Amino acid sequence: MKKITFLLFLLCVSLGYAQQQEYHLDFEDGTPSGVAANWFTFDNSPAPAEVIDNPDLDGVNSTASKVLKVVVGSGNAFYAGVNNKWEDSKFGTWKIDLGVASNSTLTMDVNKNYVGTVGIKMSTNTGGTTFQITDQNVGNTVVDEWQTLTFDLSGINPNGDLTNISQMVVFVDWTEGMADRADGNTILIDNIKFNAEKLTDAPAPSVAGSAPTTDAPTPPARAAGDVLSIYSDAYTNVNVTNFNPGWGQSGAVDAAFDPTGNGTNTVLKYSNFNYQGTEFDATDASGMDFVHIDIWTADATDIKFSPINNGTGAGEFLVNVPLITGSWSSVDIAIADFTGMTWDSLFQMKFDGQGGVNPSTIYIDNVYFYKGSPAVATAPTTDAPTPPTRAAGDVLSIYSDAYTNVNVTNFNPGWGQSGAVDAAYDPTGNGTNTVLKYSNFNYQGTEFDATDASGMDFVHIDIWTADATDIKFSPINNGTGAGEFLVNVPLVTGSWSSVDIAIADFTGMTWDSLFQMKFDGQGGVNPSTIYIDNVYFYKGTTTVATAPTTDAPTPPTRAAGDVLSIYSDAYTNVNITNFNPGWGQSGAVDAAYDPTGNGTNTVLKYSNFNYQGTEFDATDASGMDFVHIDIWTADATDIKFSPINNGTGAGEFLVNVPLVTGSWSSVDIAIADFTGMTWDSLFQMKFDGQGGVNPSTIYVDNVYFYKSNTASIKDNTLANLSLYPNPATNFVTISADNTIDKVSVYNILGKTVKTISVNDTSKNIDISDLNSGIYLIKFTVNNAVGTAKFIKR
Numbered sequence: 001m002k003k004i005t006f007l008l009f010l011l012c013v014s015l016g017y018a019q020q021q022e023y024h025l026d027f028e029d030g031t032p033s034g035v036a037a038n039w040f041t042f043d044n045s046p047a048p049a050e051v052i053d054n055p056d057l058d059g060v061n062s063t064a065s066k067v068l069k070v071v072v073g074s075g076n077a078f079y080a081g082v083n084n085k086w087e088d089s090k091f092g093t094w095k096i097d098l099g100v101a102s103n104s105t106l107t108m109d110v111n112k113n114y115v116g117t118v119g120i121k122m123s124t125n126t127g128g129t130t131f132q133i134t135d136q137n138v139g140n141t142v143v144d145e146w147q148t149l150t151f152d153l154s155g156i157n158p159n160g161d162l163t164n165i166s167q168m169v170v171f172v173d174w175t176e177g178m179a180d181r182a183d184g185n186t187i188l189i190d191n192i193k194f195n196a197e198k199l200t201d202a203p204a205p206s207v208a209g210s211a212p213t214t215d216a217p218t219p220p221a222r223a224a225g226d227v228l229s230i231y232s233d234a235y236t237n238v239n240v241t242n243f244n245p246g247w248g249q250s251g252a253v254d255a256a257f258d259p260t261g262n263g264t265n266t267v268l269k270y271s272n273f274n275y276q277g278t279e280f281d282a283t284d285a286s287g288m289d290f291v292h293i294d295i296w297t298a299d300a301t302d303i304k305f306s307p308i309n310n311g312t313g314a315g316e317f318l319v320n321v322p323l324i325t326g327s328w329s330s331v332d333i334a335i336a337d338f339t340g341m342t343w344d345s346l347f348q349m350k351f352d353g354q355g356g357v358n359p360s361t362i363y364i365d366n367v368y369f370y371k372g373s374p375a376v377a378t379a380p381t382t383d384a385p386t387p388p389t390r391a392a393g394d395v396l397s398i399y400s401d402a403y404t405n406v407n408v409t410n411f412n413p414g415w416g417q418s419g420a421v422d423a424a425y426d427p428t429g430n431g432t433n434t435v436l437k438y439s440n441f442n443y444q445g446t447e448f449d450a451t452d453a454s455g456m457d458f459v460h461i462d463i464w465t466a467d468a469t470d471i472k473f474s475p476i477n478n479g480t481g482a483g484e485f486l487v488n489v490p491l492v493t494g495s496w497s498s499v500d501i502a503i504a505d506f507t508g509m510t511w512d513s514l515f516q517m518k519f520d521g522q523g524g525v526n527p528s529t530i531y532i533d534n535v536y537f538y539k540g541t542t543t544v545a546t547a548p549t550t551d552a553p554t555p556p557t558r559a560a561g562d563v564l565s566i567y568s569d570a571y572t573n574v575n576i577t578n579f580n581p582g583w584g585q586s587g588a589v590d591a592a593y594d595p596t597g598n599g600t601n602t603v604l605k606y607s608n609f610n611y612q613g614t615e616f617d618a619t620d621a622s623g624m625d626f627v628h629i630d631i632w633t634a635d636a637t638d639i640k641f642s643p644i645n646n647g648t649g650a651g652e653f654l655v656n657v658p659l660v661t662g663s664w665s666s667v668d669i670a671i672a673d674f675t676g677m678t679w680d681s682l683f684q685m686k687f688d689g690q691g692g693v694n695p696s697t698i699y700v701d702n703v704y705f706y707k708s709n710t711a712s713i714k715d716n717t718l719a720n721l722s723l724y725p726n727p728a729t730n731f732v733t734i735s736a737d738n739t740i741d742k743v744s745v746y747n748i749l750g751k752t753v754k755t756i757s758v759n760d761t762s763k764n765i766d767i768s769d770l771n772s773g774i775y776l777i778k779f780t781v782n783n784a785v786g787t788a789k790f791i792k793r
Contacts (some may be wrong), residue, residue, distance in 0.1 A: 025192040048272035059146030094196040106194040119171035131156035216294035216365035229368035268364040286343040288369035302356025311345030334755035384462035384533035397536035436532040454511040456537035470524025479513030552630035552701035565704035603701040622679040624705035638692025647681030727791035735762035
């Protein structure tokens with residue numbers, strides 16, 4: 001028999017490690033058992049397990065709850081079932097002591113649309129079978145009604161390893177030799193209960209929710225002739241003929257998932273996802289410029305997308321879809337990025353997640369093609385995340401619709417600040433929630449009735465901005481001791497950032513008479529506009545992750561000669577001679593940190609980090625075009641990176657590494673960005689965090705140099721290219737000796753904001769609609785690709 005495994009979440013009574021307790025699997029929201037992607041079916045392809053609302057409130061299970069649903073069919077093995085991966089220890093480990101009377105039974109509620117036997121099995125955390133019960137003739141006696149099944153454990157093999165169990169298996173319809181099972185046989189499972197001694201705890205549930213609770217951002221109004229919509233409530237869609245074509249993919253599709261439950265908008269939900277397609281009436285998309293996608297996931301790490309054309313020429317080309325875990329990511333991809341594709345008869349689209357966590361769950365909305373330029377968001381269109389429920393005595397709220405606020409006496413005190421305050425800005429326009437809007441912002445304050453905050457542990461802030469780059473915050477105390485201390489507020493441009501700051505981070509402050517708060521943006525783009533919600537202090541602990549629990553995204557397959565890898569499990573690395581050279585840096589290095597604990601991948605962990613280096617055998621990197629870095633941090637705010645060359649010419653140049661706190665950031669930096677560097681004898685690399693929170697902790701993986709798929713212009717002078725003026729306000733001119741085929745403009749997050757066909761030696765590019773900041777321009781000349789930077793004032 002094949003090795004089979006099953007996920008069971010334990011809800012335990014805290015009786016101590018040496019005492020017996022009840023393990024209860026109930027599949028409810030907020031638990032690992034309530035996440036469909038955590039469940040696996042075996043010998044039951046392709047039907048996945050699902051966690052659904054109890055559809056049959058009768059018998060012994062008449063309460064509204066979540067249950068597990070498994071469908072089996074005539075072509076499936078008689079031992080088909082559902083399982084977790086034993087090596088993940090998703091619900092901890094335990095020991096069954098048969099000398100304790102309460103350990104002699106296991107119960108399970110089932111509801112089946114046919115009569116059949118149910119079996120169970122447990123295994124150790126190394127995969128060895130502890131016991132299997134398939135011969136007790138336990139099964140339902142009626143159909144379409146909940147019944148409680150009882151398994152007798154008293155007679156299980158006493159020679160089995162009962163001391164380190166981490167797996168349970170349910171055989172949903174055990175009848176050896178069965179050949180006449182009907183298609184569509186369905187079993188619902190709930191309330192699996194047994195007693196045992198807990199050895200290790202189950203991992204804590206994921207910080208991110210398992211599903212979105214807000215709608216995707218509302219698309220902008222566009223003329224009907226400028227849009228080709230596949231799936232969106234904002235536009236008229238093409239006729240979709242199949243949301244789940246038979247392409248051999250795993251998983252299920254819900255084409256009408258409602259994230260808010262209020263019936264105003266639906267999204268596509270792909271559960272147990274590895275890849276998935278949609279088929280629709282063929283249509284000509286050759287006049288479109290961009291495709292837009294809104295995507296939400298709690299666990300996917302690498303998603304690619306391609307339209308599929310059935311007409312002339314090339315049919316598809318997968319392009320990466322950037323992700324922000326736990327919130328909606330709005331992505332605009334230029335049609336030109338789908339290299340070589342034709343568009344005269346578009347009839348399918350495909351999402352592919354096989355390069356990352358697999359299976360996972362993703363939610364899709366607003367997939368449409370359009371003419372023109374992307375609509376760059378200048379203000380939030382969704383509410384900030386809903387704060388958790390907390391006891392009134394554990395919260396001191398300044399501005400939030402979730403809690404009772406202190407009495408605010410002035411939202412715009414006369415401190416000499418610029419700008420205006422709207423203390424009741426409604427981002428959705430539906431009247432359900434308001435936020436603070438600071439426009440023309442350099443700094444701003446709020447005054448309120450004095451209150452004692454000395455018993456609080458954290459302050460929470462939700463913040464949204466399209467253009468601010470450096471925001472600091474401080475409460476202000478009017479009592480004894482020190483009154484204020486500015487602390488950095490991490491930002492993600494164009495989406496809500498949820499920030500929790502420990503009270504201890506406000507160095508030297510006292511808290512007996514808090515009466516003001518201040519936001520300060522003078523260290524960044526000034527003036528800018530920011531939106532603030534859910535500013536409150538609270539007792540307790542924050543749920544912000546402090547270390548990664550998933551692997552970094554899997555790098556793409558590249559020819560060995562196209563890669564120079566320093567640290568990666570995907571490629572052959574150079575010989576590392578020292579992971580912690582004596583450069584006077586603080587902190588420690590763990591060169592084999594395992595974020596998942598499953599032994600499949602390691603990363604570099606720099607703790608107590610201010611800067612750190614790595615030394616390796618010298619090698620010539622002059623033929624490379626880009627360096628790739630995957631980085632994760634919970635607290636670092638400013639990281640720079642440089643390779644170091646020991647040969648001719650300049651040796652190093654620090655370049656900024658963009659960060660997204662609490663998730664893996666995948667960064668590709670053009671070699672040309674390391675101004676003046678030479679590459680003939682690369683022998684060290686350096687990460688530097690001295691410009692931000694110091695010390696901090698960072699995790700690094702997949703540091704490698706690579707050649708691009710096309711020829712690269714590493715120096716603009718090779719094409720005699722010029723870019724002026726720089727900085728620029730309304731227009732920037734690009735010119736070269738030879739014809740420039742096309743130009744793409746990217747913001748600092750790597751998002752395409754403009755793509756322009758040039759077909760000339762010079763072009764004036766309108767940048768008046770861009771926000772102030774730094775942009776990368778990618779150009780193609782004679783089938784070679786080059787990059788340059790400019791600053792928009």
